[in-house]
Amino acid sequence: MRDIIRKAGFIQGAIYRYYSNLDKIYIDLINKSTTYNILEQKIDALLSSSQPEKTILSECILAIGIYVEELLKSVGGKTCFEVSNQRESERLAHNYMLNHAKDINDKDVIERLGKYDPYADNFP
Numbered sequence: 001m002r003d004i005i006r007k008a009g010f011i012q013g014a015i016y017r018y019y020s021n022l023d024k025i026y027i028d029l030i031n032k033s034t035t036y037n038i039l040e041q042k043i044d045a046l047l048s049s050s051q052p053e054k055t056i057l058s059e060c061i062l063a064i065g066i067y068v069e070e071l072l073k074s075v076g077g078k079t080c081f082e083v084s085n086q087r088e089s090e091r092l093a094h095n096y097m098l099n100h101a102k103d104i105n106d107k108d109v110i111e112r113l114g115k116y117d118p119y120a121d122n123f124p
Helices: 002-008 022-032 036-047 053-072 075-083 086-103 107-114
Strands: none
Touching: 036 053, 053 086, 086 107
16 A cells, blocks of 8 residues: 555555555556446436436446446456445345336336345345
């Protein structure tokens, strides 16, 4: 950490405001050197478009799937997914999609997602 702090021109306490350890720096570096920026731009464009909400939701989910596929082709992406908590990611994605479906009143998606408890041991 000291070498990074010195080369970055920070004082020691300042860097800990952003990163608690080397793993956090490594993960941030991986995220910045992947296709994340492309995903972010795609989702921003979709959210600001005038397409129907169901189309936007579908396209966002598709964009995330493509992002994950591309990310898993890279060593950094594989490492990132190994470091992250996959189970929690699934729970967050499930809750996000369910809440969004409720916001746009998509009863079909609400019904399908509502059948699963993301905190149950048998969550798919």
